[in-house]
Amino acid sequence: MSTILIVDDEKGIRAGLSTALARVGYATTSAASLAEARAHLAIAGAFDCALLDIRLKDGSGLDLLRELRAGPHHDVPVIVATAYDDSERTIEAMRDGAFDYITKPFDFPRLVEMVDRAVKRRRPPPPAVGVPAETSPLVGRSPAMHAVWKMIGRAAGSRAPVLVQGEAGVGKRLVARAIHDYSSRAASPIGTLRVDGLAEAGRLRAALGAAAAKGGTLLLEGIADLPFAAQGELAAWLAEGSDARVVAQVRVAHGAAEVPLSAELYCQLAVLAITVPPLRERRTDVPLLVSRALSATPARAITPEAMAALVRHDWPGNVRELFLVIRRAAEMCSGEIVDAHDLPPELELADKAAPSAAASAYAGLPLREAIARLERDLLAAALHKAEGNRTLAARLLGIPRPQLYAKLDEHGLSERKAPLR
Numbered sequence: 001m002s003t004i005l006i007v008d009d010e011k012g013i014r015a016g017l018s019t020a021l022a023r024v025g026y027a028t029t030s031a032a033s034l035a036e037a038r039a040h041l042a043i044a045g046a047f048d049c050a051l052l053d054i055r056l057k058d059g060s061g062l063d064l065l066r067e068l069r070a071g072p073h074h075d076v077p078v079i080v081a082t083a084y085d086d087s088e089r090t091i092e093a094m095r096d097g098a099f100d101y102i103t104k105p106f107d108f109p110r111l112v113e114m115v116d117r118a119v120k121r122r123r124p125p126p127p128a129v130g131v132p133a134e135t136s137p138l139v140g141r142s143p144a145m146h147a148v149w150k151m152i153g154r155a156a157g158s159r160a161p162v163l164v165q166g167e168a169g170v171g172k173r174l175v176a177r178a179i180h181d182y183s184s185r186a187a188s189p190i191g192t193l194r195v196d197g198l199a200e201a202g203r204l205r206a207a208l209g210a211a212a213a214k215g216g217t218l219l220l221e222g223i224a225d226l227p228f229a230a231q232g233e234l235a236a237w238l239a240e241g242s243d244a245r246v247v248a249q250v251r252v253a254h255g256a257a258e259v260p261l262s263a264e265l266y267c268q269l270a271v272l273a274i275t276v277p278p279l280r281e282r283r284t285d286v287p288l289l290v291s292r293a294l295s296a297t298p299a300r301a302i303t304p305e306a307m308a309a310l311v312r313h314d315w316p317g318n319v320r321e322l323f324l325v326i327r328r329a330a331e332m333c334s335g336e337i338v339d340a341h342d343l344p345p346e347l348e349l350a351d352k353a354a355p356s357a358a359a360s361a362y363a364g365l366p367l368r369e370a371i372a373r374l375e376r377d378l379l380a381a382a383l384h385k386a387e388g389n390r391t392l393a394a395r396l397l398g399i400p401r402p403q404l405y406a407k408l409d410e411h412g413l414s415e416r417k418a419p420l421r
Contacts, residue, residue, distance in 0.1 A: 002048035002119045003027040007037045007064070008081070009057050013104075017051060020108050021115065033058045038067075046073050049099075049118045054082040054089060062092060069097040077118035081106070087138040087149045094153025095182050101150060105402040137174055139292050142282035142398050148175065151274045156182035161238060161246045163269040165259050166276035169320030172249045173219075175276055179247055180217040188216030191244070196222030199230035208237050211244070218244035223269075224251065224260040231265040238268040254278075254316055279315040279322065284398055286311045286322070287371065293323045294338075297330030304370030305340040309347045311374075376411040379404075383413065 004026050006017050011032070018028040029044065031037035034056055041047075050068070052061040065078050077099035082089060084103075093101050099118045102111060138149070155162045156179050164172045164179075180190045193211045198204040204226075211218050223234065238246065248269050250259055259266060279286070290302060290310060302310075306329070315321055329342040340347075378397065386392035394404040407413075 001025065001027045003029060003044075004115060004119075005029050005031065005037065005040060005047040005050040005076075007031045007034070007050065007056070007061060008053040009033060009055075010053075013053075017106075017111075020112065024112055024116075026115065034061070034064050037064060041068075041073060046076055048076070049115055050076055050078045051115075052078050052080050054080060054084070054093070062089075062096060065093065065096050065098060079111075079114055079118060087140065087145070090146060090149035091138075091153040091156070091178065091182055094150045095156040096153075097157065098153075101146075103146075103400070103402075105406060107400060107402045138171070138178055139288050140282060140285040141288065142284045143400060144277040144282045144398065145285060148274060148276060151272070152178050152182065155179045155247075155272045155274065158272060159245055160271035161248070161269050162272045162274065163248050163250060163259070163266070164274045164276065165250045165252055167254055167278050167318055168251050169318035170276040170278055171319050172251070172276055175274060176219050176247045176249055180219075180245075183217070183245070185216050185245055189214050190217045190219065192219045192221060194222045195220055195230075195234065196225035199226050199233075204230055204233055205237060208234070208242075212242040212246075213244075215243050216245070218242070218246050220246060220248040223248055223265070228262050231262045235262070235265040235268045238265075279318045282398060283311050289319060289322055290326060293326035294330065297327055298336065299326075299330035299333055299338050300336045302338040303340065304374060306338050306343060307371065308374060309340055309343060313347050372411075375407065376413070379407055379411060379413055 002025075004021055006014050006021075006028055008014050008017070008030075009032050014030040014032070018030060021028050029040055029047070031040055035058055037050075037052075052065060054061040061080065061082075065080065068074060068076055068078060078097070080093040080098045080101045082101075082103060090101050100114050102114060138145075138152075140146075140148075152175060162176075162179055164175050166172050177190070180186060191211050191214060193207060195204060195207070198207050223231070226234065246269070250261065252259060259270075261269070279289075287307060290307065294300065294302065310322070310325075317324075325344060325347065326338070328344065329338045333339060333342040379393075382393040382396045383390075386396060390404055390408075391401060394401045397404065399407075
């Protein structure tokens with residue numbers, strides 16, 4: 001029988017996890033602190049898997065993760081659990097060798113499936129890594145971006161080439177930079193080379209060699225604009241190996257599914273591939289991005305009507321377009337509050353196209369109350385569209401089911417008030 005080490009300072013969570021895992025045939029050992037977990041490891045030896053909370057009363061669970069990876073228990077797969085689903089914790093956990101990362105409240109079927117996979121596979125210790133900056137420019141807590149944070153962590157702990165792909169304005173350069181900043185090469189130089197103009201000049205190989213000779217990380221841009229013959233030359237250079245870690249950025253057309261690269265070059269670059277989702281597929285991140293964008297402007301807040309228009313917009317230019325819109329609106333507003341009429345015409349038209357009752361429903365409310373009411377309305381609309389099916393409603397909203405359940409309770413949309421399934 002496989003044994004799982006559970007480390008969490010909340011007694012109820014430890015008991016719930018133990019019960020859930022026991023039902024599917026696992027033995028468990030619980031620890032309420034880092035000290036207790038270390039004692040269990042010293043006495044019992046290796047476990048088949050560890051469920052590790054990040055915030056513990058006597059320190060960070062990530063410290064224990066690093067100890068496990070550097071010590072005799074380096075092959076024990078660790079699933080990191082936390083109530084805080086921010087990008088930095090996710091990236092750090094995956095970079096430091098976590099098998100996977102899950103947020104509270106737990107989706108128990110998903111957690112059990114994760115544990116099943118973990119006990120079947122043992123991970124080798126990852127290479128040493130550098131220390132990242134204290135704050136991250138990466139913004140987003142949607143499931144789509146959570147997957148990106150995890151892939152950045154995987155890539156940061158590897159030396160393999162990485163292909164970062166996505167539409168214009170999604171933040172590919174930030175992702176590429178994060179891979180370098182969280183990697184063991186963080187103290188080494190990072191260089192950028194545009195290759196699309198080098199094929200005609202016949203300087204491609206020479207430029208690649210000169211840029212890679214500095215070591216560190218080499219960011220390649222413009223590779224999709226190379227002729228196929230030059231793409232073959234680049235693929236051959238990559239196959240030979242280089243002193244620098246190569247991260248390539250590729251822009252895909254709006255809504256396109258295929259990456260515009262030759263098969264030969266794609267196979268060399270996409271050892272690790274990260275697709276950055278467009279903003280229209282992660283609308284729940286819009287308020288967070290708006291807050292970040294406002295921090296660089298004289299404005300300090302935004303009205304509910306303006307926020308509703310921003311959330312509804314499809315953002316063909318993605319995050320870059322959103323930041324430009326907020327910057328312009330902050331300059332246009334007469335005070336410190338951005339209103340709907342401060343937004344550009346295309347967003348105003350979208351706002352007018354919506355039912356007028358929807359806009360008036362939030363008029364005159366304090367920002368926090370307006371956002372809460374908007375959230376409740378979005379939940380109700382998703383449930384109505386899904387005909388009460390909570391799984392489908394969560395998918396429509398782009399959030400995990402446990403988060404949907406918590407939000408339904410928070411806003412009083414319980415089973416007694418809605419036909420939920």
